[in-house]
Amino acid sequence: MAIEPVVGLSENQLEEILQALDPSMPYPEWINVGMALHHETEAEGFHLWDEWSSQADNYPGSEELLHHWTSFGNNKGAPVTARLLLKLAKESGVHVDPDIASASEFECIKEEDDSADARFAVVDAENFADCSPTPWLIKGVLPKADLGVVFGESGSGKSFFVSDMALSLARGKSWRGHKVRPSRVVYLAAEGSSGFRKRLKAYELHHTISLAGVPFGVIPVAPNFLMKVDALDVAKAIIAWGGADLVVIDTFAQVTPGANENAGEDVGKALAHFRGLNRALGAMVLLVHHSGKDTSKGARGWSGLRAAADMELEVIRTESGRATRVTKQKDGDDHGEFGFELEVVPLGLDEDADIITSCVVVEAGVPADLNGSVKTNSARETSGKWTSVVTSVVREFGLAQSAGIEVEAVIAECLARTEVPAGKRDTRKQHIRRALKALCTGDDAPYFEENGCLEIL
Template identity: 25%
Template sequence: MPEPEWLVHGLIQKRSTAVMFGKSNAFKSFLAIDIGLSVDTGQDWHDNEVSHGGVLFVATEGANGVGRLRIPGWYDHHRIEEENRRAFLYPKEIRLDVADDVTALIARMKQDFFALVVIDIFGGSMAGSEIEDKTARAWVHGIQRILRETGASILTVAHTGWQDETRARMHTHFWGSFDTRLRVEGDKEAMTATLTVERHKDADSSGSWGFRLVQSHGTLVPEIDASVTKSAAKPKKLSGENRAALNALDDAIAAHGVMQFGEDWPPCKVVHIDQWRKYVYLLSPGDTADTKRQGFYRAKKALHNGGHIAFYDDHVWKCAG
């Protein structure tokens, strides 16, 4: 196989799909604009070589602010002359699980050369639900049509899941379809963010950058800052309830644990969350159904936030250490 061709070296490959995911207020949109406009202007993205090409932004939330403030503010901050400002903002809503909308988008893209499409935000780019299999398959089919018929790369911005902050909030079929996964962690008070490559399907999956968000020309602009690093979660002391839930997970894995194979699964046994829940409920036979349910939810959230367990596709496992 040939070496990958990079649109942004080490970050996004040509003719590929990438998802950038993180919590709300992690500065994902500002980083996506920073990447997109680096491609649009052809200037290096923080010392990473860029292949120059047109960029189309599909802003499903806050399009007015993106077009009126954020994009012009980035250009002004970087002193880009008016004649070199060529990014486009798609003028209407998009439903990438609807064939007619995909056809209209492709027709617009064929009027100019676009090397990159930035979709922000994922949840607003479909008619159906982001957790439905039917929607997922239609959306992925639409994305593949865009790749095939235009040759552009696609960067999609998404929120993390409700229960699992280690992956985007979406059906597994969506999640498995992306060629690249980029994780963003932000600190709103410190005005910092990190961007980490979690996976490239066809290239070395490494790379992490720290940024400080600076106010400039009515927007926030990321500036590289080597002192900003990815935060390491510190394990918290377990309460009695959480310790019992973790012991129940040991029992559930011992009785029902299975090995799953694939790049998203760990090298250890996993168990379905419902099986774990049954074992937790056995520890509190006198409690009401509602009390058991609330206790399990508290323990699951605390153990995950503390780095003791991880989730994928409705399965759970214990983290090393």
């Protein structure tokens, strides 16, 4: 059975909650309060339960309480946690947030010694002004800053572009003629780790190198950066690996499951944990993110994300090619543009003797229509709800990263994203198959279907 983590309440917060609760409450509830305190304090908070209980008329004494206390934690069932305490406090009109310091915690500062956290040491203006300019990971493109964002539509090639930069850094090789600072890189492949494995192999083959010994590490699972325990565990894992200068998180959506990307509360919580990674590791955190529905308005979601970023790159796919442009550079030129294309690399054969492929980034000229009115992939898309849904799913499955995408998997995902109109027959599969057929029909079709899979032309 998985160990239930503690909520993270301070002793002052626990005392605040207990003050709002009646110690003469019914016996079962009183026992549950004790069990919750036992779990949250990891058996170190007996004094809290005892002092609170002593205010009740039916207080049985410390010895009786200690007998109960020592039995807590031996139950094989799910433990009672501090979430119960938060619920009871809320019912009593007291709201305690484990991530918000209480007033008493601030008041206690005056009574503590003069030692302070070195992270927040106050620096005299004269010394602060006498500092070196911001160092670069990739000169003029990727600063050695706190937080960066690379965004683009699905299918634009943003993940390929970012991994190409990151691998150049890890190899200590110049990128597009720009000097690089040899760096340790951790790539959190939260979206499509199997495709990322193929991408690394394609990179090796294309550049005729081996990645053995290259300080480039991969985390192939998706943590939840809305949860404190996951954020801390990621930091610990990277430190155990030897640390990093750059941490790439691909993608932002995959590590913030269920978050409202338009809400500052949810995004702000994730940003706080990204900042925590930066403080713990001294590494820049680079987020790979999606464009919004209106691509002219930048990255998807809360505008505060862009404000928090030290730099921002937009990856664009037009009719004539792909490019990345600098849209924000806090300490540098924000007008850079870099054209590129994706070149297919055969990796071998699968068990059915079909060719397995992936792609690598190759340098190309900046598309002539980059700053024009052409919208990414617009010529390949027709209007209509089903075409939009199907096209979006096919893109997100990362077609360019593998030998093909199973048609049935696409259909299943499209069904999961749509609903049957009330009172009407379910004809969704017919609409989906029709839209899939349109993507594979005609001289200008971007895909073809073979053996139940979509393949890119």
